[in-house]
Amino acid sequence: MNHDVYVFEDISFEQLLPLVWTRPVYDLRCGILSIREKLQVLFPESTMVLHVRSYLAPVMRERYPEVLVNTFPGIFRPGLFINGRLLPGDTVMSMIRRLMREGEFILQCRNEVVAAYLYAHRVREVPVEEGAPLQASDFPDDVLILSMDVPTMFQYPWDLVCRNPEQLMEDVNLVGATLHPISEKVLPEGVFVLNASHVYLGPDVRIYPGVVLDAEDGPIVVEDGVTIMPGAYVQGPVAIRYGSLVKPHTKIYEGSLIGPVTKVGGEVEATTIQGYSNKQHEGFLGHAYIGEWVNLGAGTHNSDLKNNYSNVKVPLNGQLVDTGLTFWGLIAGDHTKTAIGTLLNTGTVLGVSCNIFGAGFPPRYVPSFSWGGAQGLVTYELARALEVASRVMARRNRVLTEREAELLRYVYAATEKERLGEAL
Secondary structure (H helix, E strand, O other): OEEEEEEEEHHHHHHHHHHHOOOOOHEEEEEEEHHHHHHHHHOOOOEEEOOHHHHHHHHHHHOOOOEEEEOOHHHHHEEEEOOEEEEOOOHHHHHHHHHHHHOOEEEOOOOOEEEEEEEEEEHHOOOOOOOOEHHHHHHOOOOEEOOOOOOOEEOOOHHHHHHHHHHHHHHHHOHHOOEEEEHHHHOOOOEEEEOOOHEOOOOOOOOOOOOOOEEOOEEEEEOOOEEEOOOOEEEEEEEEOOOOEEEOOOOEEOOOOOOOOOOEEEEEEEEEEEEEOOEEEOOOOEEEEEEEEOOOOOOOEEOOOOOOOOOOOOEOOOOEEEEOEEEOOEEEEEOEOOOOOOOEOOOOOOOOOOOOOOOOOOOOEEOOOOOEHHHHHHOOHHHHHHHHHHHHHHOOOOOOOOOHHHHHHOOOOOOOOHHHHOOO
């Protein structure tokens, strides 16, 4: 079917802050791939147009120069619009493809547009180029509207972590060509593999003696360039993405997504690490979503269970949100750091570029660009934060570009009221 694919953001991106201050919602990861990566695999022949908030557009064009951002293709073709908060699993994508064969439609869930298919002359009616979050009123009102529950529309960060196991199983099929069954690999004597038919390795993986890969409860994916050091235990379903390092005696439990280019140690359970982050010392990290360029110091622990076993409530976007979960621990935005021995309470949210240290529990909501801990918070000076970000990225052979620096400047300004105590 000859069409373009438009991946768009809607107003509910606010429920995914602080993780999406620095990226669109569809660059969050679940399973193995981000939502954008899943769609690129599913629609390899289509021109992809990324719709994003205006302030993110410059850095997105820099990150993905081969993709159109907030602009229409030179020639209009029929367009499939997909909400960036949709996890495109087999069931929902089969339904969408069937609907496309029948003609134009708008698929809604709870009055939110999940997907839409428009003929070429109607595509330009959607304000893609304006860069404002799209909503139902931005789509033509004379197109067939279908309303149904779509379980794979995620609302909050914990939705992504909870769906890691099922999405990992689907993503194995999407990226299978880059992976090899463990039976095709020659592993050192002393590597223990349980349910080997569900363990998949990239072409250049180093696994030391004493490692246990336990895929009895779900698949394990270890991508190219990963090193797993002696004594580590990995319990599937788990994905360890390219270029990552698993330190000796690390315990990675089911439902985790590590990397890419991430160092992990200690104990990790049901956690997504977006990438380029460090948690390589002892300490517990559980039921969490961690951004990029984060460093958790030695002995950093987060709680993920309340003493009274009640649902965890998380401060997000100025409100306390009931997760509906007994287990939930931590959300940490990009470039945030914790010092040695940091303790984080159940349902804590750390913004972008925070520096947390000192005895006791810091507040459960720490605004972006905050410096301190339980004894109080002050503003983390922007110039200093940018200097540290540049230095950290250089350690991974990456450069903090001017557009990325400008993005951090925007986040600093946009979160000023929070640091002044005018929001949670």
